[in-house]
Amino acid sequence: MTNSIHEMIRASFKCEDMVKCVLGLKSLDIEAYKALLMHGPQTAEKLGEILNRERSTAYRSLQNLIACGIVYRETRSIESGGYYYEYVAIEPQEMKRMVKKNVDEWYNQMNELIEKMDDKVNALVTRLEDDEAKQK
Template sequence: MSKLVLNMPCNTFTLETIMCCVFGLKAFDVAVYFEILKCKPAKINEIAESLNRERSTIQRSAQSLMNAGLILRKQINIKEGGYYYKYEAIPFLDVKEKIKKTMSDWSRDVCKWVDEIEEKDANELINNLI
């Protein structure tokens, strides 16, 4: 009977909730993405200061955003030795395309899932509800 179960990861659609749903992010991660997009390449400290958050909080969000493919990290070598990282957001147009593709794939899969539901499965569900 589990065939008739469809988990809905989102029930309110805003850009923030769609990005959370599509990319598996938290709302704050989305805010960090847009801050990095606004700041262009930026260091973690700069983003933390701008958002008034701890550096470690921004680092966790940056890791989630990198895993989702929404930001890139570039190592900058210091002439005297050492290095630091700058983070850059992928263009929002690319994000929109990823969202549209994911939603299109999801819609196709849901339609296929609905087509595969047998009448006997629906009747069984109704009988279990009564």
């Protein structure tokens, strides 16, 4: 995975790399999301089995996916009493809309910062000119 936008532009990266970057996910998180899409709602324990990982590792990935909004959990009742959680992946098209929205928001924020650069550069130039004038 690349470490900067500059590297991403010049590298051969995949959709998964972009999603990981935009949503702040790890490779295992993407694997967990795909597994939920393929196998349907799962408990953390069952997802761990599918991913061939410990339940606690699957649970951490699920928490990452919930935090970014592409997975949610549903409470299921046990007939004999109690409950358990099943984790559900949102549809890929909805995830795509989320990623696009995040990219659009980031783009707008970066453009605003770029526009403010003129003021910062002008202030710096003025200060340098003032410093030069004082030295003469």
